[in-house]
Amino acid sequence: MEKLIPTLIDGLNLGSVYALVALGYTMVYGIAKMLNFAHGDVIMVGAYTLFVCITTLHLPLWLTFIIAILVCSVLGFIVEKLAYKPLRGSSPLAVLITAIGVSYLLQNLALLFANTKYGMDKQFFSSFLNLGSLKIGNVTISGVDFLIWITTAVIMVGMMLFIKKTKTGRAMLAVSEDKGAAQLMGVNVNKTISITFIIGSALAAIASILFAAKYQFVESTMGSLFGIKAFAAAVFGGIGSIPGAVIGGVIIGIIEAFSTAFLPGSVNAASDGFAFVILIIMLVLKPTGLLGKQTTEKV
Amino acid sequence: MELINLNDICKTYTKSKQPVNVLKKISLAVNSGDFLGIVGASGSGKTTLLNIIGFLDSQSSGDYIFLNKPTNKLTKKQLAKLRTENIGFIFQNFNLINSLTALENVTLPLYYKGINKRKREAMGISALKSVGLEEKCNFYPSELSGGQCQRVAVARAVVTKPKLILADEPTGNLDSFSGETIKKLLFELNRKGHTIILITHDKEFSSLLPKTATLKDGVIKVNS
Ligand SMILES: Nc1ncnc2c1ncn2[C@@H]1O[C@H](COP(=O)(O)OP(=O)(O)OP(=O)(O)O)[C@@H](O)[C@H]1O
Ligand SMILES: [Mg+2]
Helix, strand or coil, X not given: CCCHHHHHHHHHHHHHHHHHHHHHHHHHHHHHXXXXXXXXXXXXXXXHHHHHHHHHCCCCHHHHHHHHHHHHHHHHHHHHHHHHHHXXXXXXXXXXXXXXXXXXXXXXXXXXXXXXXXXXXXXXXXXXCCCCEEEECCEEEEHXXXXXXXXXXXXXXXXXXXXXXXXXXXXXXXXXXXXXXXXXXXXXXXXXXXXXXXXXXXXXXXXXXXXXXXXXXXXXXXXXXXXXXXXXXXXXXXXCCHHHHHHHHHHHHHHHHHHHHHXXXXXXXXXXXXXXXXXXXXXXXXXXXXXXXXXXXXX | CEXXXXXXXXXXXXXXXXXXXXXXXXXXXXXXXXXXXXXXXXCCCHHHHHXXXXXXXXXXXXXXXXXXXXXXCCCHHHHHHHHHHHEEEECCCCCCCCCCCHHHHHHHHHHCCCCCHHHHHHHHHHHHHXXXXXXXXCCCHHHCXXXXXXXXXXXXXXXXXXXXXXXXXXXXXXXXXXXXXXXXXXXXXXXXXXXXXXXXXXXXXXHHCCEEEEEECCEEEEEC
């Protein structure tokens, strides 16, 4: 029983990180209509960037965060321009395979880099963000936990307002619903897609900061598992929906934490899989996901 | 003043290595203030022609002079600018953005003209007023009838005060009553000075138009 609250906290932490990655997934899917399988790897690049800046270059923390966000945003922009934009209009399968290719490329580049520079792929951070902790009864919640939850909540609300209220946000809505009509109203479709990739990658960078602050490691393959879980989260919540991505991420994080904590050792090795079982059940019950809209077929 | 001059416009698609000539040497002049109806059987190339006129598609050969300037050498970007500055579109399926309200839909084109928020709203409301929907500003398309949606689409097409309005079967999906409202609106817009080119299958509608052109097998014939 005493495991309950700490497990919930752990689930919320993991879930928030998934949620931030899922946000990028869902936005890119909504607007560019493609599954960017390389999206998870952006968080890995963000984490390595942090590692280099903190451990090797000893930069001040605030600068480190800015650099990680910049590196990821530029990466998202370049990947879209070089890999996906030339394929616009070609078959979804070609785009998907390209995305998988980009994902492998990023992983292998990171592996090469880490092996040459540090001799090993998996690296550990010394604890770089210490925000104290709060003790309620015999439950301890760290400042980093709070930071993770608050950041995720603020970003979710911020993104919803951004999409609904700003010029770029409305352009995104218009492009996601009807590219042709958007174009006729003066929306620059290519620019809108670029901006979406940049924002999605910046959110992945923020996810990498929170993840590194909490779990304090980085490895070249961390992105693919993140990507798959974030994808599951986005589909669970209803792909294209911003609150859906966040709720989906949190639910998947909590399921994972609980299955790791409470299932017997032999089964809990498969805790990564439970999220997908839930996802499949969800898709059978409600194919559009939790908050997904029924798309009305155009005449 | 001559707004549009098409000279020997051809459009050829290649389908299974066979060339398909959809438009064959179309020559047509449209003056400022005209209200031209394009009629013809399904598949005769009406939409193809309208898309070329609206710079949504390009001709395979021939010259297109818009506002006395040849358009052949213009880049995609320049064509997009010409389009957003001068042309408003109305489609059979309304093509509204479902997650934006009527007013937000109507003001969307104004964002890209650097007009401030207060002015945008005022222009949007007055455009909605001109189609009789000022009380529906905050309604979403799903909360409006088909006829009302099309009126919002008309308001959106005219909010930027374009010289030219292109309409592809604007009454095609509407009941006859809503269709009448749209027709009245279009005549009124024409009276206010907008040039309109419209595709319609509605014989009664085309008989009321001052000028029509019939497309048949890719050849155009202007009826007067
Ligand atoms: N991308 C394309 N590739 C090949 N053929 C095409 C393409 N687009 C249109 N066509 C052909 O061009 C012809 C004219 O099409 P268009 O849409 O202009 O007809 P329309 O007169 O608007 O018909 P409707 O009244 O049914 O809307 C059709 O025979 C169509 O098959
Ligand atoms: Mg047509």
